[in-house]
Amino acid sequence: MTLLIDSGNTRIKLGWCHPLTGVREDQAVSLHADQLDQLASWLEAAHAPLQTFANQKGVQALGVNVAGPQVQAQIDAAVRRLGLGPVRWLQAQEQVFGLHNDYEQASQLGADRWAALLGLSDLLAQEHPDEQGALLISFGTATTIDLLGPAQNGIRHFLGGSILPGPSLMLASLKQNTAQLPQAHGQTAAFPRNTQSAISTGVAAAQAGAVLRQWEKGRQHLGHSPLIFLAGGGRALAQQELSEQLHHHCRLIAIAPPTLYELDTPALRGLALFACRN
Numbered sequence: 685m686t687l688l689i690d691s692g693n694t695r696i697k698l699g700w701c702h703p704l705t706g707v708r709e710d711q712a713v714s715l716h717a718d719q720l721d722q723l724a725s726w727l728e729a730a731h732a733p734l735q736t737f738a739n740q741k742g743v744q745a746l747g748v749n750v751a752g753p754q755v756q757a758q759i760d761a762a763v764r765r766l767g768l769g770p771v772r773w774l775q776a777q778e779q780v781f782g783l784h785n786d787y788e789q790a791s792q793l794g795a796d797r798w799a800a801l802l803g804l805s806d807l808l809a810q811e812h813p814d815e816q817g818a819l820l821i822s823f824g825t826a827t828t829i830d831l832l833g834p835a836q837n838g839i840r841h842f843l844g845g846s847i848l849p850g851p852s853l854m855l856a857s858l859k860q861n862t863a864q865l866p867q868a869h870g871q872t873a874a875f876p877r878n879t880q881s882a883i884s885t886g887v888a889a890a891q892a893g894a895v896l897r898q899w900e901k902g903r904q905h906l907g908h909s910p911l912i913f914l915a916g917g918g919r920a921l922a923q924q925e926l927s928e929q930l931h932h933h934c935r936l937i938a939i940a941p942p943t944l945y946e947l948d949t950p951a952l953r954g955l956a957l958f959a960c961r962n
Contacts, residue, residue, distance in 0.1 A: 685700050685701070685702055685703075685744075686700060686701050686702075686703050686744060686745065686746055686956075686959035687699075687700050687727075687744060687745040687746070687763065687768065688700060688701055688745075688746055688747070688952045688955040688956060688959065689745060689746065689747030689748070689749075689759060689771065689955075690747070690748055690796060690799065690949065690951040690952055690955070691747060691748065691749040691750065691751045691755055691756065691759060691796075692750060692751060692796060692824055692825065693750060693751055693824065693825035693826070694716075694824065694825045694852075694917075695714045695715065695716060695917070696714070696715050696716070696717060696720070696751075696755075696759065697712050697713070697714050697949055697951070697952060698712060698713050698714075698715065698723070698726065698952075699712040699713075699949060699952040699955075699956070700727070701955075701956040701959040701960060703959045703960050704960075706956070706960050708952075708956060712948065712949045712952055713726045714917075717751070717755045717758050717759075720758055720759065720762040721762070723762050723763075723766065724765075724766055727766070744768040744769045745763050745768055745769070745770075745771040745772065746771070746772050746774060746955045746958050746959055747759065747771050747772070747773050747774070747955070748773070748774055748795035748796045748798070748799045748951060748955065749773055749795065749796075750794050750795060750796050756773065759771060773795075774795055774798075774799065774955070774958065775791055775795050775798075776790055776791055776792070776793035776794070776795055776797075776798035777790060777791075777798070778790040779839075780802070781802055781805070781806070781957050781961065782805065782809070782835070782838055782839055782840060783801060783802055783805045783832075783839070783840050783841075783842060784839055784840070784841045784842065785798065785842050786841050786842055786843055786844060787842070787844070793842075794828075796951050797822070797828055797830060797845075798842075798954070799950075799951040799952075799954035799955050800820060800822060800830075800915065800950040800951040800954055801820060801830060801832065801842050801950075801954070802953075802954030802957055803947075803949075803950035803951060803952070803953030803954035803955075803956075803957075804818060804820050804832060804913055804947065804950050804953075804954075805832060805840050806953060806954070806957055807913075807947070807950075807953065808832070808835075808840070808911075809835070812911065814834060814835035814836075815834045815835070815908075816834055816908070816910070816911055817831065817832055817833050817834050817902060817906045817908065817910040817911070818831075818832045818910050818911040818912070818913060819831050819832075819895075819898060819899055819902055819910045819911065819912050819913065820832070820845075820913050820915065820947075820950065821895050821912065821913070821914050821915070821916075821919075822915045822916040822950075823850055823851055823891065823914070823915070823916035823917065823918035823919040823921075823922060824850050824916040824917065824918060825850050825852065825853055826847050826848065826849060826850050826853070827847070827848050827849070827850045827851070827891060827894065827916070827918070828845055828846070828847050829845050829846045829847075829848075829894060829895055829898040830842060830844070830845030831843045831844060831845055831898065831901075831902045831905075831910060832910075833906065834906065843902075843905070845898065846894065846897075846898055848890075848891075848894050850891075850916070850918045851887050851888070851891055851918035851921045851922060852917075852918055854887045854890065854891075855867060855868055855883065855884075855887055858883055865879065865883065866879065866880065866883075868880045868881075868882075868883035868884050868887075869884070870882070870883065870884040870885075871884065872884050872885040872888045872889075872921075872924065872925055873885055884921065885925075887921065887922075888921050888922045888924075888925040889925055889929075891918075891921070891922035891925070891926070892922050892925040892926040892928075892929045893929065895912075895922075895926055896926070896929050896930060896933060899912065899930070899942070900933070909939065909940075909942050910942075911942065911943070911945065912930075912942050912943070912944050912945065913945045913946070913947050913950070914926075914944055914945065914946050914947065915946070915947040915948070915949075915950050919946070923944065926944070927941075927944060930942060930944075
């Protein structure tokens with residue numbers, strides 16, 4: 685078994701993969717850095733007994749980390765306490781597993797974004813036509829909106845993407861940097877009539893507008909409508925607004941609106957590729 689670790693700015697997502705069979709965890713777990721003492725009990729509950737890990741030779745843990753060196757050191761220590769070998773921390777590459785990274789400097793792409801794009805590229809190869817491009821939107825602490833081109837001769841290109849503050853960060857910034865605005869938990873509305881709703885609507889509209897912009901840029905560049913995949917814990921706030929904006933926009937240009945597909949842990953799927961193929 686190989687432990688899979690996606691260490692983000694807010695949460696640490698954990699899964700596992702059998703490198704020979706490709707069997708994965710039934711459900712990934714999400715922890716804060718101060719909850720890493722629960723790692724052993726989660727592995728047992730997830731039917732990945734520690735002795736299976738401890739008896740394996742070679743790489744036993746794969747991860748990506750964007751939370752900084754302190755959190756990485758905490759994870760390394762927790763993994764060592766399990767009796768596993770050192771974590772192999774991955775960085776973005778120029779090309780691997782049929783995905784080419786078009787970033788000007790490939791290594792500057794966030795490791796978590798790269799792993800998630802690899803996971804989406806693998807999903808597309810399994811379940812969607814090669815000629816279809818796709819947009820991956822991850823609503824985390826930051827929202828990232830990344831475009832994959834269609835496969836040509838077995839290679840897809842990550843064409844680039846945008847970054848903006850995620851929904852929770854937008855909400856928190858209004859509370860922290862204004863004298864009277866609260867941390868909002870209101871419902872979105874066409875014409876908000878209370879402050880909670882006004883803030884939630886504004887944040888949802890900003891997120892949806894950024895996605896719509898990148899989707900339309902992708903449609904113009906590719907010559908077809910890219911598929912849309914949503915990930916990240918903050919997607920619930922923006923999803924309905926995004927659907928409405930897309931439907932309205934597509935009516936104006938007389939095309940069918942895209943389906944919004946949800947992905948729970950694309951970065952762990954990307955890490956599983958390394959576990960199974962390396």
